[in-house]
Amino acid sequence: MLEPGLTMMIVMEAPLQEVWDRMMRDLERGARDRNDALHTFAFSSLSLQGSPATRTVVLRAFEKQRRCIRFHSDLRSTKIQELKRDPRVSALFYHPTEKTQIRAEGMVVLHEDNAVADQLWEHLWVLGRRCYMAPRAPGSLAKAPSPNLPTEWMDRKPTLEASESGRANFCVIEVILSYMEWLELGFEGHTRAGYRWSEDGNQWKGCWLEP
Numbered sequence: 001m002l003e004p005g006l007t008m009m010i011v012m013e014a015p016l017q018e019v020w021d022r023m024m025r026d027l028e029r030g031a032r033d034r035n036d037a038l039h040t041f042a043f044s045s046l047s048l049q050g051s052p053a054t055r056t057v058v059l060r061a062f063e064k065q066r067r068c069i070r071f072h073s074d075l076r077s078t079k080i081q082e083l084k085r086d087p088r089v090s091a092l093f094y095h096p097t098e099k100t101q102i103r104a105e106g107m108v109v110l111h112e113d114n115a116v117a118d119q120l121w122e123h124l125w126v127l128g129r130r131c132y133m134a135p136r137a138p139g140s141l142a143k144a145p146s147p148n149l150p151t152e153w154m155d156r157k158p159t160l161e162a163s164e165s166g167r168a169n170f171c172v173i174e175v176i177l178s179y180m181e182w183l184e185l186g187f188e189g190h191t192r193a194g195y196r197w198s199e200d201g202n203q204w205k206g207c208w209l210e211p
């Protein structure tokens with residue numbers, strides 16, 4: 001978060017635009033390339049007790065025009081109850097070789113029983129679908145270490161027909177971003193910039209920040 005006194009953003013000048021463009025490209029690559037460091041990120045919500053709750057998720061899409069990052073989840077997982085109670089979230093990406101960090105904040109839109117979730121479910125391959133066939137809710141108590149997979153499909157791919165049982169547990173989480181921050185570490189000094197979505201101007205406004 002920016003300090004309250006720093007929330008007034010300057011108009012996007014060319015170097016700020018360059019950093020922005022790089023951040024957009026990096027996130028697009030992260031979503032596309034499963035070997036990229038930005039393909040996973042730390043996603044934080046507020047727990048039902050009001051404390052921070054963070055977990056790793058896979059970046060399935062980054063749509064810069066819609067200001068949106070997307071991932072998939074199990075509807076029965078704890079985070080869903082948290083997000084239904086409070087949709088404010090943050091996301092944290094780190095690229096260790098490029099030494100760049102991206103922090104993002106936004107509001108969640110949850111897709112359960114709708115066309116968006118249907119369409120993305122259709123594109124999931126059967127082994128991806130198998131996670132959603134888990135017989136018990138993620139996070140529920142287990143008597144012993146448990147893979148929580150259907151016994152029948154534990155060691156093989158489910159058939160397409162059998163995989164359909166996972167649809168009821170599948171959901172899509174989109175985060176509509178309102179703040180993004182870039183930090184790049186460098187020997188000659190770090191670079192840090194923050195960008196906030198302005199509802200007034202329907203545009204991102206950026207400013208430099210002290211690293």
Ligand SMILES: Cc1cc2nc3c(=O)[nH]c(=O)nc-3n(C[C@H](O)[C@H](O)[C@H](O)COP(=O)(O)O)c2cc1C
Binds near residue numbers: 072139
């Ligand atoms: C590399 C990696 C990728 C993961 N990707 C996802 C994901 O895309 N969606 C998801 O719901 N959980 C994913 N998980 C599991 C979560 O980190 C977390 O354990 C799970 O979602 C339960 O979180 P919750 O109890 O806070 O709901 C991933 C875990 C790892 C280690």
